[in-house]
Amino acid sequence: MNTIETPSIQTPNFTDHPQVHHALPKWAALLDDTLYPMPRQRMPARDILDQAGMGLDVSLVRDYESFFDEILADDAEVDLAKGNVFVTRPKCEATRPEEVEGERAKLAFVVDDRWEVTVTPNQTGRTVQHLFQVPAGVELLRDYASPHDQPIGDTEAVHFGDGPVFRTQKVLITVKVNNNPVEFAKREVSGLEIKQTAIAQKVAIKIDFALYALKPDGGLGPVIVDDEKVTLHEGDKFRALTTDDNS
Numbered sequence: 001m002n003t004i005e006t007p008s009i010q011t012p013n014f015t016d017h018p019q020v021h022h023a024l025p026k027w028a029a030l031l032d033d034t035l036y037p038m039p040r041q042r043m044p045a046r047d048i049l050d051q052a053g054m055g056l057d058v059s060l061v062r063d064y065e066s067f068f069d070e071i072l073a074d075d076a077e078v079d080l081a082k083g084n085v086f087v088t089r090p091k092c093e094a095t096r097p098e099e100v101e102g103e104r105a106k107l108a109f110v111v112d113d114r115w116e117v118t119v120t121p122n123q124t125g126r127t128v129q130h131l132f133q134v135p136a137g138v139e140l141l142r143d144y145a146s147p148h149d150q151p152i153g154d155t156e157a158v159h160f161g162d163g164p165v166f167r168t169q170k171v172l173i174t175v176k177v178n179n180n181p182v183e184f185a186k187r188e189v190s191g192l193e194i195k196q197t198a199i200a201q202k203v204a205i206k207i208d209f210a211l212y213a214l215k216p217d218g219g220l221g222p223v224i225v226d227d228e229k230v231t232l233h234e235g236d237k238f239r240a241l242t243t244d245d246n247s
């Protein structure tokens with residue numbers, strides 16, 4: 001989809017796993033089955049129609065799971081977090097719905113400029129990846145109006161209201177195990193997978209070694225048990241030791 005220029009946003013310095021609380025998520029609206037980028041979460045209905053190139057003779061209608069639709073006045077403030085799927089209707093045919101309270105608005109999640117509609121606002125990284133059939137070895141990132149996007153882990157909560165626009169990228173993370181570089185094609189792994197991957201890449205450890213994350217001062221953190229989930233970041237350091245050697 002076409003990109004709308006957004007104002008420059010001042011953000012703090014970010015690490016490999018950026019804190020993006022000060023960056024604004026990107027928004028989009030699905031209007032008559034066509035996706036349009038939107039500059040912000042809340043906009044007058046007429047502005048949404050204008051950004052979609054619609055004439056003054058149509059009304060914006062929020063699409064619901066049921067047969068109820070919400071016809072919006074031109075000056076009504078529209079919160080895209082409450083539903084970003086719309087249709088248009090000629091103003092001469094637009095009549096107000098009897099009731100939409102309690103009905104579920106349709107939600108369009110967007111990944112790599114593709115959209116899928118759901119009525120479930122609370123997802124996880126895994127369910128969004130499955131919704132879009134994201135292949136293995138590719139990670140999901142929430143798309144922000146800044147250079148720093150947020151990687152989303154498989155088990156991480158994904159709330160539609162935090163922003164529905166995502167992108168993907170191939171994963172290649174290099175960490176060190178006993179001072180040896182080890183490459184991973186996914187960000188979330190278990191302690192056992194760290195050892196298995198290190199062994200497969202010729203690091204001289206055994207599967208029954210105890211695994212530790214190294215602290216910034218070089219000390220050992222708590223032992224990482226085999227079934228413990230670890231979120232990897234570029235440059236992380238680990239040490240694997242025999243159970244009778246914790247030096």
